[in-house]
Amino acid sequence: MKSNDYQRHEHHAFLDASALALSDNGLQQILGRLGDTLGARNRAAFGEFTESDLTRERARAVKDDTLAHLDEHLATLADNFERLGGHVHFCSDGDEARQAILGILAKHGARRVVKSKSMTTEEIHLNEALAQASVEAVETDFGEYIIQVAGHRPSHIVGPALHLSAADVAEVLSPVAGRPLSSDRTELAAFAREKLRQEFARADAGITGVNFAVAETGTLVIVSNEGNARLTTALPPLHIAIMGMEKVIPRLADVPVFLKVLARAATGQKLSVYTSLITGPAREGELDGPRESHLVILDNGRSRILGGPLRESLFCIRCGACLNACPIYRSVGGHSYGGVYAGPIGAVLTPLYDGLAANKHLPHASSLCGACQAACPVKIAIPEMLVKLREQLHEQPGELGRVEAWAYKAWARLMRSPRLFNLATWLSTRLLGRFVPNGWLRRLPGGLRGWTDTRDFPAPAPERFRDWWRREGQA
Amino acid sequence: MKREAFFERVRQAARAGQAHRAHVRTGLPDSVGYVGGGADLCCRLAEEVVGVGGTAVVVESLEAARVALAELLDNLQPTSALCWRHPLLEQLELTELLAAHNVEPFDFERLAGLEASARRRAILAAGIGITSVAAAIAETGTLVMAAEPGRERVASLLPPVHVAIVAESQILPDLFDLFASLDHANSSVGRVKQRADAPTVETSVAGVSSASLRWPLARDADRGDQRTELPSNLVLITGPSKTGDIELQLTTGVHGPGKVLVLVIRGR
Numbered sequence: 001m002k003s004n005d006y007q008r009h010e011h012h013a014f015l016d017a018s019a020l021a022l023s024d025n026g027l028q029q030i031l032g033r034l035g036d037t038l039g040a041r042n043r044a045a046f047g048e049f050t051e052s053d054l055t056r057e058r059a060r061a062v063k064d065d066t067l068a069h070l071d072e073h074l075a076t077l078a079d080n081f082e083r084l085g086g087h088v089h090f091c092s093d094g095d096e097a098r099q100a101i102l103g104i105l106a107k108h109g110a111r112r113v114v115k116s117k118s119m120t121t122e123e124i125h126l127n128e129a130l131a132q133a134s135v136e137a138v139e140t141d142f143g144e145y146i147i148q149v150a151g152h153r154p155s156h157i158v159g160p161a162l163h164l165s166a167a168d169v170a171e172v173l174s175p176v177a178g179r180p181l182s183s184d185r186t187e188l189a190a191f192a193r194e195k196l197r198q199e200f201a202r203a204d205a206g207i208t209g210v211n212f213a214v215a216e217t218g219t220l221v222i223v224s225n226e227g228n229a230r231l232t233t234a235l236p237p238l239h240i241a242i243m244g245m246e247k248v249i250p251r252l253a254d255v256p257v258f259l260k261v262l263a264r265a266a267t268g269q270k271l272s273v274y275t276s277l278i279t280g281p282a283r284e285g286e287l288d289g290p291r292e293s294h295l296v297i298l299d300n301g302r303s304r305i306l307g308g309p310l311r312e313s314l315f316c317i318r319c320g321a322c323l324n325a326c327p328i329y330r331s332v333g334g335h336s337y338g339g340v341y342a343g344p345i346g347a348v349l350t351p352l353y354d355g356l357a358a359n360k361h362l363p364h365a366s367s368l369c370g371a372c373q374a375a376c377p378v379k380i381a382i383p384e385m386l387v388k389l390r391e392q393l394h395e396q397p398g399e400l401g402r403v404e405a406w407a408y409k410a411w412a413r414l415m416r417s418p419r420l421f422n423l424a425t426w427l428s429t430r431l432l433g434r435f436v437p438n439g440w441l442r443r444l445p446g447g448l449r450g451w452t453d454t455r456d457f458p459a460p461a462p463e464r465f466r467d468w469w470r471r472e473g474q475a
Numbered sequence: 476m477k478r479e480a481f482f483e484r485v486r487q488a489a490r491a492g493q494a495h496r497a498h499v500r501t502g503l504p505d506s507v508g509y510v511g512g513g514a515d516l517c518c519r520l521a522e523e524v525v526g527v528g529g530t531a532v533v534v535e536s537l538e539a540a541r542v543a544l545a546e547l548l549d550n551l552q553p554t555s556a557l558c559w560r561h562p563l564l565e566q567l568e569l570t571e572l573l574a575a576h577n578v579e580p581f582d583f584e585r586l587a588g589l590e591a592s593a594r595r596r597a598i599l600a601a602g603i604g605i606t607s608v609a610a611a612i613a614e615t616g617t618l619v620m621a622a623e624p625g626r627e628r629v630a631s632l633l634p635p636v637h638v639a640i641v642a643e644s645q646i647l648p649d650l651f652d653l654f655a656s657l658d659h660a661n662s663s664v665g666r667v668k669q670r671a672d673a674p675t676v677e678t679s680v681a682g683v684s685s686a687s688l689r690w691p692l693a694r695d696a697d698r699g700d701q702r703t704e705l706p707s708n709l710v711l712i713t714g715p716s717k718t719g720d721i722e723l724q725l726t727t728g729v730h731g732p733g734k735v736l737v738l739v740i741r742g743r
Contacts, residue, residue, distance in 0.1 A: 030722065037723045054500075055508035061499040068493060071486040084704070090481040142729050143720035159720055166721050185721045189729045196730070201599060217705055227632060227716040227731025233708070234628040245485065252658050252705075253505055256650040260508050267719065269527075271615045271650065274731065275711040283707050285624035287586055287594070303484045307491030315497070381497075 014361035018332035027163055031330050038159075039324040041268025042375060049264060059261050060378045062254050063315040067306060073215040073248045074297065080218025084280025086293040093300050094124035101126065101207070101240055102133050104294050108238055110135065110204035114196075116222070116229040117141035118209025119318055120242050120298060122154065122340045123353070126207070137207070138199045140228040142192050146172055155334030155342065157320035158266050163333055196228070206232035206290065210243035211317070212258055213295075215250050217279060220295070223262065225273040233278055239290035241278075245297050246306075246314040258317065261377035265321035301353050310385050313348050315378045322372035322382060328365050337362060344372035344382045351389055357396065363389035403447060425464050433460040505651075512613030512648030517739045520646055523616025527714030528727060529735035531616075540640065540740050541567055547736065548576040551636060553602030555579040560625030561607040563640055563743075569605060578603075583625040604630040604637045604732070609706075610656070611641045611737075614649045615713055618737065622708035631712060637732040642743040650711075657705060 021027055046052040066073055078088040087104075091097035105113065113130065115121065115137055127148070130137040139148040143161035147154060150172045154160030161169065166183040174181045177191055208229055212221040220241050222229045233239050249258065255277075263269040282289030305314055323329045323343030334342035338359065339350030347362040356363075363386045372382040393399055394408065414420050432441075436459035444452045451457055512519045521531035534540045544567065556573055558564065560583050573580045581597050589597060609621035618639050622628050631637050647653050716731030727733045 033723060038719075049508075050510065051508050054503060057500040058503045058507045060497065061501055061503060064497045064499045068489060068496065070489045071482050074485065075482065090478050092481060092484075140730070141720070142718045146720065159723065161720050162723065164721075169721055185724055185726045188721060189718060189726045193729055197599065201595060219705055225717045225719075226729045228729075230628070230632050230710060231730055234632060252654055256654045257508055259650065269713070271617055271711065271713045273527075273713050273715070273717050275713075277705065277709040277711075278707070279705040279709070280707055283623070286622060286627075286707065287583070287624065288598075288628045289622060289708055299481065299484070303488035306485070307488035307495075309495050311492045311495045312497045 014336055014338060014359075014365055017338065018336040018365075021333045021336050022331065026165055026168075027333050028331075030162060030165065031333055034162075034324050034330050038267065038320075039375075042265055042321050042324060045264035045268040045270065049260070049270075052261075052264070055257055056261055056377055056379055059257050059317075060315060062249060062257065063378055064312075066248065066250055067246065067311065067314055070245065070248070070306065073250050074245060076215040076250075077213055077218060077248050078295075078297070080215065081280070081293075081295050082218075084218050084293075086218070086280055086295060089294065089296045091296055091298050091300075094298075097124045097242065097296050097298050097300070098126060098129040100296055101242070102129060102135075104238070104240055105130075105133075105135055105205060108204060108292075110238060112199070112203050113137040113205045113207055114199050114203040114232050114236060115139050115144075116206065116208040116224065116232040117144050117160070118207070118242060119154075119157065119340060120209050120244050121207065123244075123300065124242075124298070126242075138196070138203075140196050140199065140232060141224070142189065142226055142228075145192060145196065149173060149176055153335060154340070156323055157318050157341065157343075159320070163335065200231045200235045203232075203236040205238040205240060206236040207240045207242070208232050210241050210247050210295075211262070212255060213243055213248045214252050214255060214277075215248050217252055219252070220276075220278045221255060221259075222276045222278065223259070223272045223274065224276075225267065225269075227274055230274055230276055233276060233290060234288050237291050238294075239278075239281070239292070240294045240296065242296040242298060245299055245302055262317055262319055265317075265319040265375065265377035305352055309388055310348065310352060312380055313345070313352065313385060315380050316345050316349070317378060319377055321375040321377060322380075325371040325375035327367060327369065327371065332365070337365070344386075345380070348382060348385045348389065356389065356393055357399070360393055360399070363387075363393060425460075425466075428460040429462060429464050429467075433462040509651045510614050510649055512646070516613040516646040516648060517643055517741050519613040520611055520616060520641065521737065521739055523613065524714070524735070524737045525616075527616050528717070529616065529714050529737060531737040531739060533739045533741060535741050537566055537740060537743070540738050541572065543738055544569075544638070544640075545572060545576070547638065548572070548578060548603075551603060552576075553578055553634075553636070555581060555597070555601045555603075557598060557601045557604045557627065557630040557634060558582040559606040559627070559630055563607040563642055563740075564605065567640065583627070586627070587624075598627075598629045598633055601634045602636065604632070604634040605640070606630050606637070607640045607642075608645055609709070610653055611639075611646045612648075612650055612653055612711070613646050617650070618712040618735075619653060620708075620710045620712065621706040623706060628708050628710070631710070632731055635728065635732055636734040636736065637712075638736045638738065641737060641739045643739070643741050644743060646739075653711075657709075 081088050089100040091100055127137055139145045146161040146169055156162040169188055170181045170183040210220050211223045263272045281293040322345050326344050329343040337346045341349045347365050351359040351362055366386050368383045370383050414424055439459050440456040441459050517533045521533050524531040532543055556578050558580050586594050608618045610619040620631050715727050715733050715735045716729055718726050718729045
């Protein structure tokens with residue numbers, strides 16, 4: 001199997017990791033199929049949905065309105081969750097959240113935990129903290145289980161093991177099985193089902209994420225296709241849910257709108273296979289379900305984002321549609337982005353959560369083509385936010401070299417003056433456009449060489465459009 | 476104290492964020508995205524269940540449903556079954572049917588009588604789960620399960636095969652109708668308005684309350700309290716368990732039932 005260590009835990013600079021990913025033939029084959037599978041299913045599902053655009057607008061409006069009064073909705077959610085007999089923990093950062101969860105587990109003496117896929121637990125690096133506290137935590141989403149055994153980071157929001165072929169998966173799981181597994185998908189899934197059933201049956205606690213939390217009823221909405229989220233909340237006696245604080249929605253009546261757009265955007269389904277609405281712990285007389293429920297509500301930098309110009313990034317419902325649509329993601333794969341969240345939304349979220357300076361390549365890892373915004377179920381203006389991040393980046397002292405800073409200034413000056421722009425385009429067509437054979441420059445000089453190291457540069461046309469138009473267009 | 480500090484920070488951020496509100500379309504009605512289930516909800520439900528990888532049969536009477544279920548048990552020959560306690564299953568005389576096919580039934584009484592580890596063994600070993608539904612949604616082929624004593628979560632989850640018996644009166648046209656009925660029971664929020672193009676069959680939006688009255692989705696949590704609570708667990712099931720985690724190819728039955736069979740009884 002591939003030994004590319006960009007798949008593992010450590011953070012890699014975008015340029016190095018993407019160069020590795022681009023030279024990985026197996027990964028390129030898998031990524032090449034993404035647009036025709038998940039991407040196409042997403043487009044078809046929205047195409048068949050008559051009011052798809054209005055529904056997305058509605059979901060968007062609910063998010064915007066909710067965030068405007070987020071404190072009130074969180075208070076309502078906490079009141080209702082506690083009224084039902086649950087416990088709520090408000091945590092400012094990852095450390096507080098980890099401590100809260102470890103505290104609950106310690107109080108119950110819980111040593112074995114089953115986990116249902118949660119990006120938020122990835123965000124706070126919960127698994128490492130559990131391991132340090134000698135709590136055995138098993139991921140139960142099939143994809144998450146595979147990468148947990150392999151020691152990889154998730155490469156896609158909804159398909160965390162997307163970067164592995166069936167043969168890779170067989171190689172990863174065979175040592176666990178104690179026998180060679182074939183690369184037949186059904187056999188691999190059957191092995192995981194059997195193995196994870198044992199884990200579910202003996203687990204002391206279940207940890208899940210939350211897709212939506214309904215304030216007015218204290219209900220947690222958890223969506224899965226495999227059923228592992230249901231098992232995690234049906235068999236263990238203790239349920240701990242963790243959510244980013246932006247996941248709250250005010251009313252039960254808002255839920256169907258989000259379910260309809262989430263399933264279509266994520267996997268092209270009208271509705272995901274399982275949608276659980278969990279309202280408090282199991283009631284008296286019920287034979288299954290958790291007897292105790294905890295809800296961890298996490299800030300971890302979200303309030304900083306909420307009060308700033310990139311507030312809209314908090315609309316994200318973690319469907320992965322922007323990844324499938326993005327020509328950059330489909331070239332470099334999820335691990336190149338370094339953070340927990342990959343793709344276009346990751347290029348926004350990772351600099352916001354982990355720092356802009358340390359992730360300065362991410363806002364530039366986009367052609368700003370707009371495919372992400374078009375695919376987004378809540379129409380997040382991702383390209384606009386990437387441009388804002390680029391601006392912020394360039395305002396930081398020392399971020400740009402003197403020559404580059406001068407070049408941007410000159411460019412800005414040029415673009416603001418019609419006369420200068422006119423002169424510059426005239427010069428470029430006359431000086432470059434007419435002397436370059438076949439329209440491509442093989443090598444640029446000096447500091448611009450980086451561009452032509454891996455591709456040719458399109459030369460200016462021999463004639464400007466405005467000249468052509470003056471000559472031909474008016475006929 | 477910690478909580479107050481948390482709220483104060485969020486309050487200030489939410490206020491500061493008012494300057495960065497997104498461009499959104501306001502004033503869209505709650506019913507945006509309503510699709511509906513067409514004129515024949517039984518057929519639509521069955522078609523959609525098949526569309527998501529399940530099996531569905533529409534029968535015209537209880538007697539026909541009993542025959543279909545007997546055939547199913549003949550084919551699958553499970554040794555034990557997890558069963559709901561439900562009026563529809565009683566009308567079907569499920570207990571007698573299972574006895575006639577030598578299937579050991581684990582219903583509420585039986586499970587409640589077992590000690591914890593024996594109960595766990597029994598639920599994990601069951602070959603089939605037989606339930607009715609709290610409601611079904613025609614447009615998406617969805618079965619809605621509401622937990623309560625006698626209607627266990629695990630019956631539709633642990634066995635490799637899940638059989639759901641659905642009466643016509645339990646079928647709602649659209650996901651929106653389900654949430655409207657929950658809201659109605661919860662009685663705090665407005666309901667989806669009847670749409671001009673929605674079919675005027677008995678079970679469409681106006682008829683939601685009939686389904687929810689018959690098998691209430693929300694129950695009184697506390698007799699002294701006017702509020703009604705949602706069930707502790709309400710799950711919407713749309714087809715058999717699926718994963719696309721290996722090479723984006725569909726694989727069924729990874730955690731939940733790999734087979735979902737729906738028997739729709741018309742006229743009940």
